[in-house]
Amino acid sequence: MTMDDRKLDVLRAIIEDYVTTKEPVGSKSLVHRHALGVSSATIRNDMAVLEEEGYIRQPHTSAGRVPTNRGYRLFVDRLSKIKPLTAAERRAVHRFLDDAVDLNDVVHRTVRLLAQLTRQVAVVQYPSLSRSSVRHLELVPLVANRLMLVMITDTGRVEQRVVDLPEDLPEEDVLTLRTQINDKLVGIRLTETPTQVRTLVEEASPQLRPAMTALSTVLLETLVERGEERIAVAGTASLTLHAVDFAGSLRPILEALEEEVVLLKLLGEIDSGSTLNICIGEENKIAGLDGTSVVSTGYGPAGSVVGGLGVVGPTRMDYPGTIAAVRTVARYVSQILAQN
Template sequence: MSMGDRRLDVLRAIVEDYVLTQEPVGSKSLVSRHALGVSSATIRNDMAFLEEEGYIRQPHTSAGRVPTNKGYRLFVDRLSKIKPLTAAERRAVHRFLDEAVDLNDVVHRTVRLLAQLTRQVAVVQYPSLSRSSVRHLELVRLAPGRLMLVMITDTGRVEQRIVDFPADVSDEDVLTLRSLVNDKLVGVRLTETPMEIQALVDESSPQLRPAMTTLSTVLLETLVERGEERIALAGTANLTRHALDFSGSLRPILEALEEEVVLLKLLGEIDSGATLRITIGEENDIVGLDGTSVVSTGYGPAGSVVGGLGVVGPTRMDYPGTIAAVRTVARYVSEILAQN
C-alpha cells in the first residue's frame, strides 16, 4: 500500500498536535480537532499503517501515537505551508536589526532574536573572512616607527594589527603606503590577496621598499592567516523548556554546544548557499546531538553567502514556525550587510 494524501494529512495532524500538546495523539482527538472528513475507524486504520511503516509509534500501552524521526522527516519534506511571521513580528525584526551599530552588534542581535522567536538554541556564524573582500585599509600613526593597520571587509568585519617598523616612517610615507595598499587591494577577495601583496613589494620604490616589506608581512597575517571562524550562541537556557523531550540528561547536548567546531558543522557547509537545511535526530551524526533537530541556512549580501545561521532544538519542534523565523532573519541580515 502506498502513502496517500489522506494518510499524509493524518501524519501531519499527529505531528501538529504532538508538537502543540506534548501528549500522545489518539484517533478520537484527531477527529475532533481536524477536518479530515473520515471516521475514527478509518483514521485508526491509517494510524496502523503509519505505525507499521515506522512514521509513528506508541510510547506505551493504551496510549495514542507520537511521531518518529522518520515521521518528522516526511512531515518536513512534504511541508506545503510555512507559518509566516506576523506583520508585527516582521516589523519588530526589521527594527531590532536596523538599530545595530556594527557587525558585532548585528551578530549578537541576530542570535538573541532567533533564540527569542523560536524558543530554541540559536547559532550565528560571523561572516567568514575567506569569503570576504577588502573594503578599506587604514594606517594610523601610534608612535615613531609604529602604526596601526585597520582592515575593513565588505561584510563589515574589522581587523586591527600593530605594525612595528625598524625605523620611523614619515607622515608623507604613511600617506603613500595607505594609497598604494588601497589601490592594489580594495575589492580583492581575501583569498586572492597574497599575489597582490607580493606585487606591492616588487613595485615599491627603493626608498619605500623596506617599509612596504614590513607592512606586507602584517598584511599577509591579517588578510590570509586569520582563518578561524567565529560563532555566536544564545538561548541554551531554552533547552530546559524542552527537558522532557530529551531522554536522559541535557549535559551531552550542552557539552556538544560548547565546541565551536561542532556548531560550525551543525550549520553545514555554506557552499550549499542560502538553501534551507534541516537535519532531524540521527541525521545529526554528532555525539550528544542525535536527539535534536537543526534548521539552518546561509546568509550574505547580494545573493552571496558569507556565513550561516540556525537553531537547535528537540525533534518535537514547530518546524513551520522555525523555518519561517530562520528564513526571515537570514533575509534581513543579508539586506543589512548589503547596505553597509
C-alpha cells in the first residue's frame, strides 16, 4: 500500500498519543488533540484502512486503536524530524561526559547518561580490541631486571604488565627496546600485532635478544590474550515501569540482558558510525527480546567505529526522542575519544 500523507499523519498521531497515554486512541481524541484538518468520520475511514493494512489494531471491542509493530516500523522509516535534545539536555551531556577521567569512566558515565535520558535500558560496548590500534608502548624501569610495560591504544584503553628480564638491563638498552617496539607496532591493529612481535625477536641484536624475548612474551599476552569484549549496562530497573507493555513475564528479557554475548549481538552488526539501527519487535532475532525495540549506533574517533551503544525498551517507545539521545551521546563520545 502507498501511504498517502493524511493516513501517515493519522498513524503518527495515534503513535504519539499512545506512547504518551498508554491508552488506545479513538478518532474523537485525534480530532481534539491534533490539527488534522478533517472530520472525525474521515479519520475513522483512514483508521479502518490502517487497520486493514496491519498498521494499527483494536485491542478489544469498543476500544480505540493501538499501533502494531508494522505501524511502528512505517512510522520510524518515515520520520522526517528527530526531536532534538533540549539545550539543557545537551549541556548536561557535555558537562557529565567532560568530567570523565579515563576510558572506564567515559563508558560508565555514558551508559548511565543514556539510561537517564531515555528511561530505557542502556548498553555501551567498550572500544573493541579487535578494532583498536597501538598508539604508544612505554617501558618503565622498576629495578635493574624488571620493567613495567604500558600499552595505550588509540581508543584510550590502557594495559599494564610487569616484565621480568633474564638479566640486568642498562637504561640505554631499555630506550633501544622502547624505540624498536614502538617503530614496529605503533599504528598497527591489535589483531595484526602477533606477527610483528615475533619479528621483533628475530631482528633484535644478540645482546638484546634475551630481553626482547621476555618482552615479546608479555606483549603477546597483553595484545592477544586480552581479546575479550566488555559491556556496560544501566537502567534495567526501568523495565518495571513498562511492565504493562510486555506480554507475560519480564523474566525472558531480564535473562537475555544478563548474557554478555546477547548484548554484543545487539550491537555487533554496527559497521558505520553514521548508521543507526532500529529493530522493532520480532525483527529482533534474539530469544527473549522479540517484544522489545532496540535503537543502537556505532561510535569512534575520526569516523571510525570501535564500539556500539544503544537502548533496549518496549515497542511503545518515544522513537524520535530516543534516536536523538542515542545519536547525540554517540557523537560526543566519539569526540572525546578523538581528543584523547
